[in-house]
Amino acid sequence: MxxxxxxxxxxxxxxxxxxxxxxxxxxxxxxxxxxxxxxxxxxxxxxxxxxxxxxxxxxxxxxxxxxxxxxxxxxxxxxxxxxxxxxxxxxxxxxxxxxxxxxxxxxxxxxxxxxxxxxxxxxxxxxxxxxxxxxxxxxSKPVWLHHQKKPQNYSTALSTRVARAVVNIAVPNVNDIKVIDPCCGIGTVLIEALSMGIDIVGSDTNPFAAIGARENMAYFGFKGKVLLRDIRDVKGSFDAAVIDMPYNLCSVLAPEEQLEMLQSARKFAKKVVIVTVETIDDLIEKAGFVIVDRSVAKKGRFTRQVIVCE
Known part of the structure; x- marks a missing residue:
């Protein structure tokens, strides 16, 4: 058909x-x-x-x-x-x-x-x-629109619309796929993935973000695991990962820290979709990934890069 x-x-x-x-x-x-x-x-x-x-x-x-x-x-x-x-x-x-x-x-x-x-x-x-x-x-039902009304929000978090597209890019086929968001923040990606029936877990080094992610998921009736954990401490193997590189306006990660994050992801994920406000192609390649596709997500003058790596 x-x-x-x-x-x-x-x-x-x-x-x-x-x-x-x-x-x-x-x-x-x-x-x-x-x-x-x-x-x-x-x-x-x-x-x-x-x-x-x-x-x-x-x-x-x-x-x-x-x-x-x-x-x-x-x-x-x-x-x-x-x-x-x-x-x-x-x-x-x-x-x-x-x-x-x-x-x-x-x-x-x-x-x-x-x-x-x-x-x-x-x-x-x-x-x-x-x-x-x-x-x-x-x-189509605008499920993502409903998820905008979550109790906890970050001004720098992905919009629910962009997060939903990023999840689809990372996981086009949801069957028997294990996914991780190791820098999950308040859980925007987690919520979009869970609403599509995707098996996903989240983690973050910020305890307030982890608490907010759990609260947001519970608000929409989703059950998922969010651990207080550094990306460098992730164990196990995943089919795909979504990494929205931390970039808070008051704390931009040094290239060395970004490289460590990417090297860690290389160990636990077969495919990674990276969202970044900076050009980090050299770091991605140093971490052992191959960039297979890419795009940008624009909002006015603000642009994020969306990079698919394997």
Missing amino acids: NYIYTYSCHEDERFLCCLEMRSFFGFDTESAVLESSICIDPSRSPFIKERIDVIYKGTGLEDIVEQVKNLKIVDRTFKVIMIENSDLADSEKVSFEERRMIERNIGLKIEGKVDLVNPEQLFGIMKGREGWVFGSCLK
Whole structure:
């Protein structure tokens, strides 16, 4: 089965969005529509708007109309929505009135019970540059937005939106993956990872940060382990690590300390996603990592580098 994803991001997020795409699908696109055989829950990404699980394709709308006549929904109510394709030229776009008419006509061709308010099954139809598609539709839920309202916050912490993308970059496939955030701060990355069902543990050298992380996780009903521990004391083996390099405005780590942190991570993690406000490529390479991909996360004039290492 093929899946079609629609995307939306701010201009400042474009590079980060593309890195997340490459992590999920192995490629990126400047298009607002991406097609892949890989199935991703759209709610995982802060950039995906919806996913269509393609059932029918056609060169024209009439092809879809003919095909949906064979569709029978016997055990649930349904609704058909038309999804806008922002990639289309203005001359190819479908007006609001036309979209409503198409939704109604397609819905009438499907055998089953329509519920326009609270349907149990949602179908999507979309016009592309090369034809039309129809299939089950799953809308993204902005889970990360809810996590902004945590009781403990740091002004220098990652935004929940960026943290969610960073987690996806580190862990595109969540199954049977062990992850660590050894500089977890107040737990922003931990919360995003736990909300996706990822097996993750956290640690920090700051006791107040560790306490704040535990409080924040409990506030959202998540159970996770946060240890008071230096990254150099981490034991065990992990499939991936997320390291937001400490950089508090009043205390920037010396290069020697940063190198020790990275060398420690090299011992316990196969893959590391590093978030840094400084250029530390030479330190990453000295620690024995190979940089395999990278991006930036911008917020106005403030820029963080997101570096994928193996």
